[in-house]
Each structure stands twice: as C-alpha cells, then as structure tokens.
Amino acid sequence: MNACIEREKEYPTGLPSEVPVAIPHSKVEGIKDNCVCFLRLKNPVTFYRMDSDEESIETTAVFNLAIKDGDQHLEIFTDINASCYE
Numbered sequence: 160m161n162a163c164i165e166r167e168k169e170y171p172t173g174l175p176s177e178v179p180v181a182i183p184h185s186k187v188e189g190i191k192d193n194c195v196c197f198l199r200l201k202n203p204v205t206f207y208r209m210d211s212d213e214e215s216i217e218t219t220a221v222f223n224l225a226i227k228d229g230d231q232h233l234e235i236f237t238d239i240n241a242s243c244y245e
Contacts (some may be wrong), residue, residue: 193224
C-alpha cells in the first residue's frame with residue numbers, strides 16, 4: 160500500500176471519466192498473482208488526474224491493481240477495457 164501512495168505522488172492515477180475513478184498501482188516484489196481490487200468508498204477521496212497533475216478529481220470508486228510483473232500494467236488495462244466491450 161505504501162508503494163501505491165508513493166507512486167501516486169509522482170504519477171497520479173485519477174481518471175476524469177463520466178464516473179470518476181482512480182487506479183492506483185505500483186511495482187513491488189512479492190505479488191503472487193495478478194488481481195484487481197475494487198473499493199467503493201463511503202466518503203470521496205481526492206486524486207490528482209493522470210492527464211494533469213495540477214487538476215484533481217473526487218471519487219468513491221478505486222480500482223487498486225496488484226500485478227506480478229510491474230511492467231504489465233498497461234497490458235492489464237487494455238485487457239480489462241477490451242473485455243468490457245466483448
């Protein structure tokens with residue numbers, strides 16, 4: 160979790176979509192299997208936008224990724240997005 164917080168400071172993950180979401184993730188050792196955890200928060204949390212680190216979003220929808228190979232994040236995003244439209 161600390162790795163996600165530290166990465167978020169340098170590379171924000173807020174998405175200003177119709178329903179704003181955040182997708183925090185990081186590269187860490189010790190992940191056994193890829194997984195996506197969805198958190199629906201009671202109170203909104205502010206995330207800086209991934210397309211502008213000067214603008215922010217508030218969201219109660221967070222997708223936290225744990226990926227074995229830290230370089231696969233974009234591939235996982237693409238797979239998730241593609242499966243939504245099958």
